[in-house]
Amino acid sequence: MTIGYKILTTEQADALRGDQFAGAPADARDGYIHLSTAAQVTETLDKHFAGQTGLWLAMVDLALCGEALRWEVSRGGLLFPHLYGAFDMALVVALAPVERGADGGVVLPKL
Numbered sequence: 001m002t003i004g005y006k007i008l009t010t011e012q013a014d015a016l017r018g019d020q021f022a023g024a025p026a027d028a029r030d031g032y033i034h035l036s037t038a039a040q041v042t043e044t045l046d047k048h049f050a051g052q053t054g055l056w057l058a059m060v061d062l063a064l065c066g067e068a069l070r071w072e073v074s075r076g077g078l079l080f081p082h083l084y085g086a087f088d089m090a091l092v093v094a095l096a097p098v099e100r101g102a103d104g105g106v107v108l109p110k111l
Helices: 010-017 024-031 041-048 062-068
Strands: 003-008 056-059 070-074 077-083 092-099
Touching: 003 010, 003 062, 010 077, 010 092, 024 092, 056 062, 062 070, 077 092
Parallel strands: none
Antiparallel strands: 003 056, 056 092, 070 077
16 A cells, blocks of 8 residues: 555644545645655655644545546655545545654654
């Protein structure tokens, strides 16, 4: 299983649980749902969510995204998973509060 990660505010996580999440403001602006790989999620958190608390991490089974998933060049020339379709709980295999390890990196939830 290939996993992608979506960082959410508490309000966004609540909307996702209710199948009413239309995306974060950056998603609406860009026309797709921004996701990160395990290797990218800490940098994404540091760059776009610095100083925020009450954040959640949704683990997405990328195989369930089908043709709506595209790998596109983004920050630093790296390929990021972008979802051009509905993002709902049917894609999410785990949803957990964001936690950091002793090294400062994001601790990924266990399946």
